[in-house]
Amino acid sequence: MKKNPDKSLAGVKEIAKRAKVSLATVDRVIHNRTGVSPKTREKIQAIIAELNYQPNVLARRLALTSRGTIRLAILLPNISEETAFWQAPLDGINKAEEEIRQYGIHIERYFFDQNDHKSFARQVNRIKKYKPDGLLFTPVFQEESAQLIRSSEADNIPYVLINSDMPGFERSCYIGPDLFHSGYLSAQLISYCIKGNKSILIANIAREIDNNYAILHKEEGFRAYFNDHHIRNELISFNTTETDYVSVSAKLDKLLKKHKDIGAVFVTNSRVSVVAKCLEKLDKKDILLLGHDFTKENVACLEKGQIDFLICEKPEEQGYRGIIALFQQLVLSKETEKIYLMPIDIITRHNYRYYRN
Numbered sequence: 001m002k003k004n005p006d007k008s009l010a011g012v013k014e015i016a017k018r019a020k021v022s023l024a025t026v027d028r029v030i031h032n033r034t035g036v037s038p039k040t041r042e043k044i045q046a047i048i049a050e051l052n053y054q055p056n057v058l059a060r061r062l063a064l065t066s067r068g069t070i071r072l073a074i075l076l077p078n079i080s081e082e083t084a085f086w087q088a089p090l091d092g093i094n095k096a097e098e099e100i101r102q103y104g105i106h107i108e109r110y111f112f113d114q115n116d117h118k119s120f121a122r123q124v125n126r127i128k129k130y131k132p133d134g135l136l137f138t139p140v141f142q143e144e145s146a147q148l149i150r151s152s153e154a155d156n157i158p159y160v161l162i163n164s165d166m167p168g169f170e171r172s173c174y175i176g177p178d179l180f181h182s183g184y185l186s187a188q189l190i191s192y193c194i195k196g197n198k199s200i201l202i203a204n205i206a207r208e209i210d211n212n213y214a215i216l217h218k219e220e221g222f223r224a225y226f227n228d229h230h231i232r233n234e235l236i237s238f239n240t241t242e243t244d245y246v247s248v249s250a251k252l253d254k255l256l257k258k259h260k261d262i263g264a265v266f267v268t269n270s271r272v273s274v275v276a277k278c279l280e281k282l283d284k285k286d287i288l289l290l291g292h293d294f295t296k297e298n299v300a301c302l303e304k305g306q307i308d309f310l311i312c313e314k315p316e317e318q319g320y321r322g323i324i325a326l327f328q329q330l331v332l333s334k335e336t337e338k339i340y341l342m343p344i345d346i347i348t349r350h351n352y353r354y355y356r357n
Helices: 007-019 024-031 038-050 057-064 083-104 117-130 140-152 179-193 213-228 244-256 274-280 294-305 315-330
Strands: 070-077 105-112 132-137 159-162 174-177 198-206 235-240 262-267 288-292 310-311 339-341 345-347
Touching: 007 024, 007 038, 024 198, 038 117, 038 213, 057 117, 070 083, 070 117, 070 315, 083 105, 083 140, 083 198, 083 315, 117 140, 132 140, 132 315, 140 244, 140 339, 159 244, 159 315, 174 315, 179 262, 179 288, 179 310, 198 213, 213 235, 235 244, 244 262
Parallel strands: 070 105, 070 132, 132 159, 159 174, 174 339, 198 235, 198 262, 262 288, 288 310
Antiparallel strands: 310 345
């Protein structure tokens, strides 16, 4: 007997008929999108419950778009030696795509130069023209990210943020670390290890610092720990938008000559391996070094004892869960968690072999 693929569609039409609303309005309620009044939403939800409506996955896919496919877009930094961190979430995205491709899911990939906000803006414009059914990205640049979010919300495109959040917006889901507490934990760890009144260096090494939500909130959390616990070690800022080894080494050498009592360095992002190599060259092996992310370069320095601790937050899982969250919302009509916080893991040279990123 030939199966009827439109059974689920008929259910949606019946809900719309009983509620005296459009199919688009029913779709917004089913997928928990904005643009529906509380009274209408409540009415539609009651009818859904009365009819015991359960959407068919394949019919839902056909109903969503006349193309017969669901188009997702991702926006991540280019992967290079300097930004190797982003290979992990991309691996997670690729893994998720393999699992859900049978449902007609297609992922369009967009990449930008993490050191150039204009390249991010160009990709934002391309995504707007593409008009995907769902979007996953990391909001590296605040202003351009806000523009993309507003455009997505205006077109009722669900979007998931990974690694860094954008407070004040109605994203479908945020998957990543609590950045403030990541910095807070880093400070706690250093406070346990450092002896006496040695100074502590907070290193922000990025082409964009003032608008970098992630590193600024890690620093905020780091400083908050010392303030909350009335620990009086001097915290010294080291900010540089020149991220290459030669530039960092020259500036760090100058600063260490000025502040001879520095006992620890906290690097707010994955460029901790650059600092490790600088300290090795300057023969500052007694300075405790802590930074972020399980990249190949960082692990190599960790293994040699040049880095003492890495703070890691499972970026591959972030990418994977982000795509699955969009799939569940668009295809399975499942409501996603608004915030899914990743664990904050402490990695050392003695346990890194057992860590799954």
